[in-house]
Amino acid sequence: MEPSMIRVENLIKKFGDLTAVNDVSFDVQKGEIFAFLGPNGAGKTTTIKVLTTLLKPTSGSVELDGLNPVSHHNEARKAFGIVFQDPSLDQDLTAWENMNLHGVLYHVPSKIRRERTETLMKLFELWEKRDTVVKQFSGGMKRRLEIARGFLHTPKILFLDEPTLGLDPQSRNQLWTHVKHLNETERVTVFLTTHYMDEADRVAHRIAVIDHGRIVAMGTSQELKQQTNTESLEGAFLALTGSSIREESAGSADQLRQMARMFRR
Numbered sequence: 668m669e670p671s672m673i674r675v676e677n678l679i680k681k682f683g684d685l686t687a688v689n690d691v692s693f694d695v696q697k698g699e700i701f702a703f704l705g706p707n708g709a710g711k712t713t714t715i716k717v718l719t720t721l722l723k724p725t726s727g728s729v730e731l732d733g734l735n736p737v738s739h740h741n742e743a744r745k746a747f748g749i750v751f752q753d754p755s756l757d758q759d760l761t762a763w764e765n766m767n768l769h770g771v772l773y774h775v776p777s778k779i780r781r782e783r784t785e786t787l788m789k790l791f792e793l794w795e796k797r798d799t800v801v802k803q804f805s806g807g808m809k810r811r812l813e814i815a816r817g818f819l820h821t822p823k824i825l826f827l828d829e830p831t832l833g834l835d836p837q838s839r840n841q842l843w844t845h846v847k848h849l850n851e852t853e854r855v856t857v858f859l860t861t862h863y864m865d866e867a868d869r870v871a872h873r874i875a876v877i878d879h880g881r882i883v884a885m886g887t888s889q890e891l892k893q894q895t896n897t898e899s900l901e902g903a904f905l906a907l908t909g910s911s912i913r914e915e916s917a918g919s920a921d922q923l924r925q926m927a928r929m930f931r932r
């Protein structure tokens with residue numbers, strides 16, 4: 668059995684009266700791609716923030732690569748890379764400069780920094796554009812650069828919080844192909860969140876369906892479909908979260924239409 672890279676036990680995170688994460692437990696093993704699938708407001712980002720030391724848990728325990736991110740803040744930070752929902756690139760720097768700055772901040776030795784920057788930028792098809800300032804990049808290129816940058820310090824775990832939000836289907840596809848490649852070649856553990864069911868289905872080894880701060884089901888896509896006696900992950904999601912799939916959750920009219928079709932069958 669592979670060691671656990673992420674362990675979460677009975678995690679609760681409250682903001683005042685609101686319980687954003689409500690008694691969540693799960694384990695992610697080395698080399699696994701694990702997805703949190705859930706609508707807006709389900710508690711996905713809050714969980715990632717607790718795991719990445721940006722928020723303290725209200726109660727429960729969290730371990731990253733065997734370390735408690737609350738008491739071993741600095742060591743835990745080196746173990747992971749993170750790409751947030753909101754872009755965090757310096758728009759006035761070139762792609763290469765953004766990579767280099769990140770490498771310096773993470774104390775990556777200069778030779779390795781240069782080599783790895785080149786490898787990653789080539790893999791993410793950005794090497795030709797290395798001297799272009801980021802503000803001239805398309806949305807898809809910016810996302811790819813952020814993810815390439817997240818890999819620069821060779822993290823053991825990569826957190827991706829809705830990395831494909833707002834991207835066209837082709838860019839989404841391309842991005843996951845690269846992430847899967849790095850997962851396979853470097854055995855980096857990936858924790859991702861998404862509200863696109865097709866993505867969770869295609870990319871993740873295991874999926875936790877989260878709604879209103881609680882994990883309502885967990886397993887492979889196949890297992891979720893079997894548990895709910897449905898033929899698609901969309902159907903499983905509906906069965907698990909009930910009709911309460913909130914409007915804003917679908918993220919696109921397409922997904923709502925897909926669900927409507929399921930209902931009619």
Ligand SMILES: Nc1ncnc2c1ncn2[C@@H]1O[C@H](COP(=O)(O)OP(=O)(O)O)[C@@H](O)[C@H]1O
Pocket residue numbers: 682685686687705706707708709710711712713714
């Ligand atoms: N800093 C905060 N203060 C108060 N409420 C928050 C804060 N961050 C998130 N929330 C609330 O917690 C719930 C879960 O949010 P979030 O984790 O961002 O969901 P998701 O990422 O799944 O969309 C939401 O109801 C959100 O409004």
Ligand SMILES: [Mg+2]
Pocket residue numbers: 711712713752828829
């Ligand atoms: Mg979020």
